[in-house]
Amino acid sequence: MSSFLKPRWPVRFLALGVAVGLAMVAAFAWWALAPIRLHASPLDFSVKPGSTARTAAVQVRAQGTEISPRLFYWLARITGKGTEIKAGSYEIEAGTSPWDLLQKMARGDQSLLAITVPEGWTFAQFVHALNAAPGLDHDAQGLSGAQIMDRIGAPPGTPPEGWFFPDTYLYARDSSELAVLRRAYQAMQRQLSGAWAARQPGLPLHTPYQALILASVVEKETGLPSDRRKIAAVFLNRLRAGMPLQSDPTVIYALGSRYSGALTRKNLQVASSYNTYVNSGLPPTPIALPGDASMQAVLHPANTRALYFVARGDGSSVFSDTLGEHNAAVDRYILKRSP
Known part of the structure; x- marks a missing residue:
């Protein structure tokens, strides 16, 4: 039989196979998109x-x-x-x-959840918020502060208060509470180390930890951000003069759950190493989680000789160099007596 009379089915079968293959590719591409x-x-x-x-x-x-x-x-x-x-x-x-x-x-474009830690929160508030946060593996629940510090790699005996940087932390579902705590701890270490290295000379502070403690007090005392560096300066001036800090927030921290919302004269005599009315110098640990602004204020305070301040009631404070000026400010803004 001559070649031009050979059957054409192999070519047709091949063409059919190509067509089917292209159709499958097209269908697969359509599915993929x-x-x-x-x-x-x-x-x-x-x-x-x-x-x-x-x-x-x-x-x-x-x-x-x-x-x-x-x-x-x-x-x-x-x-x-x-x-x-x-x-x-x-x-x-x-x-x-x-x-x-x-x-x-x-x-790895994951959907992330977030937890925000405000400046001035305590360590206990941070842990409570983590325990209540959705999507976390609550592996810190039930642990003591000392156990948490050990699990996140802090040096033995490190008190937890103050050592966690206030910020917003993003996390993926099923992340570890301890992992978030570790990130906040490491962030505070970085912030404090950098701030301490650039500190103003001549401060009556000898270690970064002392700066952290005072920054926590300034954090809790500051009502108006523009007053922050002046408040820090007052406390630093009192340290230089050997005067007690006389900071209400330290007493409130000492009272803990016993604090009723208003300090009394009896409260100011509470027996506690955190009571800066009866003890000179800094409290033994921070009393809150200070933000960067408070650390910067402590390490770069305002240039003032003020030794006193009193709240006006609108968030701002009146600063005084002498006890007489301070008493007059107390009469006006606290006792509401006319000058």
């Missing part, structure tokens, strides 16, 4: 450590999507991202495609 069906939007889900593309997709499907683990595996394999998937917490919204999802997990 089409929105995933979500049971809720936005949808939060987590991927466990050690997950492959297939097991990650199984987890995503189990947490509220209609994604195909088999197709997702092939998408990851074909694009070379199968080994790049990162564990963590994620959020996707309506319109997200399998390709979008794969890129998000390959980047």
Whole structure:
């Protein structure tokens, strides 16, 4: 039989195979770029450590999507991202495609929660907030302050008060409370170290820890930010003169749960090493978590000889160089007596 009379079915079969293959590729591409069906939007889900593309997709499907683990595996394999998937917490919204999802997990573009620690909080308030925060592994719950400090790597015997920098901390779901505490502790170490290295010379403070203690007192005393450096200067002047600090917040800290909301004369005599009315010098530890502004105020105080200040009642303070001037200010702003 001559060659031009040979059957043409192999060519047709090959053409059919190519057409089917192209159709499959097109269908796969359409699937990869089409929105995933979500049971809720936005949808939060987590991927466990050690997950492959297939097991990650199984987890995503189990947490509220209609994604195909088999197709997702092939998408990851074909694009070379199968080994790049990162564990963590994620959020996707309506319109997200399998390709979008794969890129998000390959980047580790996690959905993060946040906890804000205000300046002036105590260590106990910070821990309480962590215990109540959603999405955390509450591994610090029930631990004492000493145990927490040990777990985050602080030197033995380090008191926890004051050693955590007030800031907003982002975290992924299922993160550790201790990990957040460790970050805040390390942040405070960095802030304090940098501030201490750039301090004004001639201060009556001998260690960074003393600066941290005084900064915590300034933090609790300051009602108006513009007064902060003057308040710091008053306390530093009193330290130089050997005068007690006479800071109400230290007494409030000493009283703890016994504080009723108003200090009495009896309160000012409470037997405590934190009572700066009956003890000279600094309290033994910080009384709160000071922010950077208070640390800077202590290490770069205002140029004043004032030894006293009293609150006006509007957040600002009146500063006095002498006891007579101070008593007059107390009469006017505290006792409400006319001059």
